[in-house]
Amino acid sequence: MNITALIAEDEPLLAENLRQELAKLWPELQIVAIAPHGQAAVDEALAKRPQVCFLDIRMPGMTGLEAAAALAEDWPDDGSPFPLLVFVTAYDQYALQAFERAAFDYVLKPVQPERLAQTVQRLKDALTAKQQPGIEQALDQLRGLLGAQHLTPAAAAPLRLIQVAQGNSILMVPVDEVLYFEAADKYVRVMTAAGKEHLVRISLRELLPQLDTQRFWQVHRGTIVRAEAIERAVRDEAGKLTLHLRGSADRLPVSRMHSHLFKGL
Incomplete structure (x- = not known):
């Protein structure tokens, strides 16, 4: 062979x-x-x-x-x-x-x-x-x-604020307001419950170890979602999962690697 x-x-x-x-x-x-x-x-x-x-x-x-x-x-x-x-x-x-x-x-x-x-x-x-x-x-x-x-060892303390550069200012966005993070080339899109979008110059790989993994779940290679923001996970006929978020029309796909996070009791 x-x-x-x-x-x-x-x-x-x-x-x-x-x-x-x-x-x-x-x-x-x-x-x-x-x-x-x-x-x-x-x-x-x-x-x-x-x-x-x-x-x-x-x-x-x-x-x-x-x-x-x-x-x-x-x-x-x-x-x-x-x-x-x-x-x-x-x-x-x-x-x-x-x-x-x-x-x-x-x-x-x-x-x-x-x-x-x-x-x-x-x-x-x-x-x-x-x-x-x-x-x-x-x-x-x-x-x-x-x-x-x-x-690598876990960070000493989870991140509580996202610092977003806006011209000459730095906007402090509490992680409690974040719905999800999404990879976007060399940036990460930060989507908030208020429907606002911010771009931060960091990779998802660098961001993930700074987050509380009990509250923020990676559901796709390019997406991290705040668990409390998930309203439901819907499975289609092919078995693929899509997340519906509270107060948002956005739909987030769940990859095969992370589908084990969603199992009904």
Whole structure:
């Protein structure tokens, strides 16, 4: 059986080094794509359906972890096995424990042949035993990893005010007035209960750790909503959820990754 793999790495020399080391340890492995950033990794993986993805954690734009989550959200419901994921990281022991708890393999930078050989053997064993995860299992594993607060300790205190620049002034918007935050290129749109919209120059990735995650739920890769603002979650015939907000006509889609947040009692 031909085994295919994708490498996502923004540094060409490191990508080539990993490719060469894999060629020595696993000659029959076919590298079908080398992606220079996270979005390219998602696009290539969806197009070529590799059995294994090696994802660098630190990449410009979408990180390896965010790419894995996006891939899980967009993976087709046609029975195709989800790829085995291996994260390539230079992180510390805190992050490595998070990978282990979530049942993901990892290799450290710079890649050591001895450690990579262990990973290759684990991958071979899993593929031989046909242990590629189903999409629901992959989603559960990724949720566990995302639950590690993006591999960083939680902020000391949740954010209470959003400071919005308006000309020569700074408007102080209480987070209690926010309905939801939405990614908008290099900005985040702040939508309030008063029907006002503000733009703040911060990424959703930077904002999320500053929020109280009991009150603010990420429901999509580009949306964070204040839980108390949700009136109901409506499921359509295809099983997709849409949120209706109190006092607002806006409708927010819930992605596959975050649909587990909404379960009736």
